[in-house]
Amino acid sequence: MNEQTEPNCDNELVLPWAGLMFRYQDLRHYYFFCLQNPAAEEKKIVLYRRADNDWHILAEEPFQVDTTKYYSLKAKLQGNRIYCYLDGSELFRATDYLYTQGKAGVRFNTDSRVKSINITMTKGEQHIFQSAKNKHEEEVDAIREEYPKPVLWKKLDFSHLWPFGCRFVNLRSAEFKDLLLLGREQLVAADLEGEVLWQKEGRISIHNIISRPDGKVEIPALSGKEIIIFDGANGQTLKAAPAPSTGKPRRRPSFDIKTVNLSDTSWSIILKLGAGKDLWAYDEDLKLIWTTSVKPDYGHSNSVIFYDVDGDGSKEILAGSTLLSPAGETIWQVEGYEEILNYKSRGCAWHVDSCVMGDFADDEEVDPVAFLSASSCGVWVVDALTGKVRNIHYVGHAQGTSVGNFRPDTAGLEVLVGTRWGNYGILNLFSGRGERLLTFEPDNISQGGPPANWTGDGRDLILLATSPQALGLWDGWGRKVVTFPVEDLPEKTTDYYRNWAGCLNLYGDSRDEVIFCAQGKIHIFTPE
Template identity: 25%
Template sequence: MEVIMADFILLDEDFSDFPIGEFPYDKNHSAMGEYHFIHYPGYYGKWYDPVCNHVYNGQGASWIISEYNGKHFMEQMRIRNDKPHRTFPMLTSGDRFWRDYTITASVRMFTTKWGNAGIGFCCQNSANLLVLVFEEHELRLEYRHKEDVTVLDSVPFDYNCDDTYVLKAEIKGSHVICSVDDKVYFDLDTEYARQGGKVAITATIPTQFGFVNVTTSESTAASIDAARNAYKAECEDAQAHYPKMKLLKKIDLKGCGTGRQLRFGHLLGNGEYQMVMAQCQKRVNRDAYGTISCLTAFDLDGNILWQHGEPTDNHDIGTISADMPMQIYDIDGDGFDEVITAKNFEVLILDGKTGEVKKRAKTPFSTPEEDGTIIGVPDKIYAFDRINPDGMRICNFRGLEKPRDILIKDRYCRVYALNDDLEVMWHFQSDKNTGHFPFAIDINGDGHDELLVGYNMLDCHGNKMWTMPVNEDHIDEIVPGRFESGPHKGTKFFACVAGKEGFLISDFNGKLLKKDGIGHAQRVSLANYLPNRPGYEMVVVNFWGHQGIIYFYDSEGNQLWEMENELNGNLLTPVNWTGDGQDFILLNADVERGGMIDGNGIQVVKFPDDGHPTMCAEAVNLYGDARDEIVTWDYDSMYIYTQDDAPKDDVYAPFKYPDYNASNYRGEYSYREKWW
């Protein structure tokens, strides 16, 4: 007698476990997740929401759980998907190892005038998947990847707002069969199906989903488990070969903590590191005019050295997603780092040992003739008579033996170059968005810094030299690089993440060499992530829209792989953990899916499950040998980790971004030596 084997259930979801209300989300729709790891409270079940969008501010949740006649439904509530760029709201479930399954789901659209709704499958990440959707009174099978949507097949379909439709997709290898209410509409082969992956419900209009079922065969379920276990074993094998994290310090921040407004330097001139944390306040409009409310200087034993301002244990003080004007640097050459900052419309140079003011000057005026042409400010008018500095970096415009110039900027339009007496040498009002953290570099070898301000390059006197052929959005991060192989060998370049313009690579004359439309590109780093390959590899992550997808490129800018760890706050900081010349990529401080990965996407170092703070993380060489330590912190405490082996002599010491130009919006690099 023939034995009929039952299908193996990968997902059986009717949303009955969800309480009526909202699916968890960032109620502020803020940029905190760009470089903080934030887990929003609530019940997630087996689902993940990969979409965040600042234009949703004030609009509540994207997904709600409703009830009718004793049944629960998951409903999508957004009505547009064109800002900040093309975005497809969705919830995903499963993992990238799923393959060869059947997904069935019920879909009811509450409007049919525009938009689309349906199911996703073979989803390697939220911007790499197949979808079966209703749109423009058609049923379509599409492949979505990055910014592109390819219609693989379509048929007319007279759907309405009252009926509920049961969509089904059956995947076996490259073969896909798609049906609605048990009627087959598409039966075809596509290589995109072979990648396998998660399932999704997706809509750009108000839509109600009643159930989602995913089944496969017993044998396929076993092979899925085998693939997942093989990856886990590969990670565990790699982790066994590298030093683990050893907790070195726990620091009580004594009610003076903050988010990533943290700087490290040598305040006491004793060769040891100290740190300064800035608490902040928002003025006028969200993060547009953030200001420092209190600076607290600590040593690494947690002793408060001094404070400038009044601290608070109100955690809202730290939730600002912008750079604050603060650097630690020996600006006067006396052997002790000063703290250079701005508060209450003054630029201040504070004594690093005591916090006392050594120099002060009023910030420049926002002149009336400029006010009508300022870009990037709320309400199209600057809120104050004087500039409220948004960020700060140390530069060398005068060509001195060491940098002694200070660059300040407003949010997105103007930059001001000050000398070490806090006198304005020049200022530049940009016709294109300046971005968050302009990059100073001597590109012509004359000993003076030039300045890449967004898409514009300025000379050391603030005159425009050239501009990239890009006008939209702004550059979040900039890294200088040099091609070590390929057709552009020897060419120096800037690797830039530019919001909805994606990942850009231009030469030192502003000519675009590469452009990848990955959505809103947010962070970038270059380092020796794959020592067996030539040059330095590049890694990029996106945020607004489809957040948290990591794209990895070779040294010539060709993509090698992409992955999604379903976490925000992925830093992509290069870490000199082993001291052998290979860099690891720091993601965030999550115990399970954070930690460090190598250039193949293998998790090589995990955080211990020891109750450490997870909101912020950073790699800094604080102690012992030339290898980096890892610092994690939140508003209340800080943990510092080092390698669990003994310090090593003569280990690799890379050339990295200097401590005195810290920023939440600086691209990171780790090179064998400085080459510019």
């Protein structure tokens, strides 16, 4: 193994190491028996217990690593006792009660060679493991019987227009749910029978639509260097204005467009960069109202959101970690935001990737609450009225966020946050008050998924479609309770970077449908 490593977004210990992981819960919770070989510090062999950013040393010994030879590391587990061996001889032992079971593997963050890996169990241990596995599967199978089975309802084929993103919207009126296909160089509107209603050429981005009191539908959009409002019924341009200059020499500025009621009488357009600090607000006639900048930066599209925090009928704007008034004035910057900025020096992200805000706790003394997925700085739980931090959870690179009634037996709603860079696939479930309820890892790809109202009785499930093992609807206890028939899915449904999956009430009852789109084919499932 080498003596060098690089700063990373996984943890704050920048040490070159290689060794065994065992009783692995997820990428941030496990035991780690390793050779530690820093160039300028004491070289040693260490047994760690890892829990997020806490690397607790259970045992250690000085050890000079010869980088030209192989070493045999062995960990023997008996209940809460851990026995560690080096080249066949016991080195040390430790007692710990935190992790009682889990996976096994290897981990290294420097140039290393692994000759072989062996995992063995006694017959008694195999029996205990298989019995526990069978019991768990029987319990999950029984729970699955409580949920309706998915039935393929519609199949649409737009493969000749692929690739594109999907949006289901009311284009013609509130009575009709239609489909927008956002391609690389065109926007196509179609109905749920697959008939094209209209189409426009060019790269066009939208966020949501505006339903007028007279029943007409308008679509605010960005096309090239223009802000445009389309007629939802026929795609005709109703209004247009130049998009703002970013001062950067880009052929096509990267903006996200959002619409919001900044007053109780009219709607406005908020423009943000793909990631950055600047915001622009326009009225419904596309006249610039105000512009401002925030610090730290916001990240992806869902890092700028809206909520009526003070209950006055107008929505405030949460842009990353800054709350703005409808007039664009700063109400607060989150307490301790400098910590987010400091992650830049480690080569990690220092912005807020997504956020949610609302009355999640169902408690007047706590609500409203904001959850900031602050990239490498974890999840920040914030008093939405003051910007004061209530809790910080260092879960890794927090990115995707969704809200639902995932634990219907508890008050309020729950917030699901998924991680990415350095810790792909960990899903963290929080109560509306900000306590972490659960961490689970369906695969090492997902960053979470939308809530699905599959039963119509107030319970929400989590839709995942990032891999074959994750594909399905999951409950708030980390169990996959609804599976989809593979033969009815579009080809490459679980190809993460070439698919789309979502939940929406299309059929018209009280339950959501689940939509899968891959290779231009859209398959819609409804509960039986």
